[in-house]
Amino acid sequence: MVVGSGPNGLAAAVTLTAAGLRVLVIEGAPQPGGGCRTDERTLPGFRHDTCSAAHPLALASPFFRRFDLAARGVRLLQPEIPYAHPLDGGRAALARRSVMATAAGLGADGPAYRRLFARLAAAPDDLVAFVLGSGPRLPHRPVGLAAFLRHGLEPASAVAGRFSGDLARALFAGVAAHAIRPLSSRPTAGVGLLLGSLAHAVGWPVVEGGSGRLTAAMVAAVEAGGGRVETGRWVASLAELPAARAVLLDVTPRALVGLAGRRLPGRYRRALERFRYGAGVCKVDFALAGPVPWANPACRRAGTLHLGGAFQEVAAAEATVAGGGHPDRPYVLAIQAGVVDPSRAPTGRHTLWTYCHVPAGSTTDMTQRIEAQVERFAPGFRELVLARAGRTAVEVERDDPNAIGGDIAAGMQDLRQSVFRPMVRWNPHRTPLPGVYLCSASTAPGPGVHGLCGARAARAALRDVFGIRADPDLAPQPLDRSPIPAATP
Numbered sequence: 001m002v003v004g005s006g007p008n009g010l011a012a013a014v015t016l017t018a019a020g021l022r023v024l025v026i027e028g029a030p031q032p033g034g035g036c037r038t039d040e041r042t043l044p045g046f047r048h049d050t051c052s053a054a055h056p057l058a059l060a061s062p063f064f065r066r067f068d069l070a071a072r073g074v075r076l077l078q079p080e081i082p083y084a085h086p087l088d089g090g091r092a093a094l095a096r097r098s099v100m101a102t103a104a105g106l107g108a109d110g111p112a113y114r115r116l117f118a119r120l121a122a123a124p125d126d127l128v129a130f131v132l133g134s135g136p137r138l139p140h141r142p143v144g145l146a147a148f149l150r151h152g153l154e155p156a157s158a159v160a161g162r163f164s165g166d167l168a169r170a171l172f173a174g175v176a177a178h179a180i181r182p183l184s185s186r187p188t189a190g191v192g193l194l195l196g197s198l199a200h201a202v203g204w205p206v207v208e209g210g211s212g213r214l215t216a217a218m219v220a221a222v223e224a225g226g227g228r229v230e231t232g233r234w235v236a237s238l239a240e241l242p243a244a245r246a247v248l249l250d251v252t253p254r255a256l257v258g259l260a261g262r263r264l265p266g267r268y269r270r271a272l273e274r275f276r277y278g279a280g281v282c283k284v285d286f287a288l289a290g291p292v293p294w295a296n297p298a299c300r301r302a303g304t305l306h307l308g309g310a311f312q313e314v315a316a317a318e319a320t321v322a323g324g325g326h327p328d329r330p331y332v333l334a335i336q337a338g339v340v341d342p343s344r345a346p347t348g349r350h351t352l353w354t355y356c357h358v359p360a361g362s363t364t365d366m367t368q369r370i371e372a373q374v375e376r377f378a379p380g381f382r383e384l385v386l387a388r389a390g391r392t393a394v395e396v397e398r399d400d401p402n403a404i405g406g407d408i409a410a411g412m413q414d415l416r417q418s419v420f421r422p423m424v425r426w427n428p429h430r431t432p433l434p435g436v437y438l439c440s441a442s443t444a445p446g447p448g449v450h451g452l453c454g455a456r457a458a459r460a461a462l463r464d465v466f467g468i469r470a471d472p473d474l475a476p477q478p479l480d481r482s483p484i485p486a487a488t489p
Helices: 005-020 057-060 062-067 099-104 107-122 124-133 142-151 155-162 166-179 187-200 210-226 252-263 264-272 297-301 310-324 367-377 393-399 415-419 452-466
Strands: 024-026 081-086 092-095 228-230 245-251 281-286 302-307 332-335 350-356 386-392 436-438
Touching: 005 210, 005 245, 005 452, 024 415, 057 187, 057 302, 081 166, 081 297, 081 367, 092 166, 092 187, 092 297, 099 187, 107 124, 107 142, 107 166, 107 187, 124 142, 124 187, 124 210, 142 187, 155 166, 155 187, 155 210, 166 187, 166 210, 166 302, 166 310, 210 228, 210 386, 245 452, 252 367, 281 367, 281 393, 302 367, 310 350, 332 367, 350 367, 436 452
Parallel strands: 024 228, 081 302, 245 436
Antiparallel strands: 081 092, 281 350, 281 386, 302 332, 332 350
């Protein structure tokens, strides 16, 4: 039994069905996928990703490599420029696939950037194995891993201090701010180093047709293995579930306390209650009459853009959010999938996916402030807007209960919770309840569409409950290679 059908819940179900078990997935929402869905939020024919949109971790994830997305009909499309950071005056810092090409665009900071990222990008498997904890292995390039250990636990502000110019500093600020934490806090540098290295090593792709196709492929695999996915059924208590030898919960620690109640030992329950959630997001999707008219032409070829100006502006915006405020000039994450995927909108039209960080539980609509930031770096943007659909942090949680207060990371990414999620425990997926496992992004290795939280929880259940120690083969079988169905709008 799997409760919750986000990427981790489905990864658990895929692993269990591949081992030959009968699996039922129960999802409260009308559609599976959690934040990994695609729908027509603005106008007919305009397809917007609900939350997850760019997928460097899916491409690097050992789970998805074994699952073989390409063989299942899921195409990951690579923008020419993984991400860009525009500045005032039409300038922009560009993260290209090549470390050398990126460094060449950063002027005097090029050598420092090259020293920081070249070794990390040369050994992405070592980095992923270490950060995501995908299994013990000897590093092929220990020098690169040593560089991550040396800098990854620092604040982003410390690493940015290695640069003298505003381009390199801004480029690192934009990628490090994915941590949804003040840039003066640890380990924001680690987030920037991981995601920046993956941009060079594997890229920041988008899914052709929308992220919902990745979910559809996982659902199809579960059903091909004899499993079943039931939607529209909210679970309020573990007592409501049909009998099952193992129960895997793709829920937050707070939800686990609600589901299990007094069945949990007091010490474990109190540890779950101490788990901290982070800032929320306000998300706005745009349907556009044409491509975004970025002042810097190279930005028109980027898949992802970080909007917020210079390093100090991004840092100030994130500090304001951490202090409970709503910045006038927020840090905005924007994704224009249409640069490589014309299927996202009718011919000649485009979509723009955006969000900004806000205090947890915010009911403030940041649409106008997000639009102002886009207009700042793309004059004429507002004239192209055909429709917009915004969701406050409270509404984000209403769509996905794992996003407590709008926290799409399912838990604060401070130093402690980046290493120990949801608590200090040898296996974070096992609970004190026999046969009950936690498999959400609130467990190690944390947020992102990589499926490893679910896969690791499933492997623990296979060993503990069923005595299966060998990892099941996740590759599609001959009868499981038909094209996946189109995601439901």
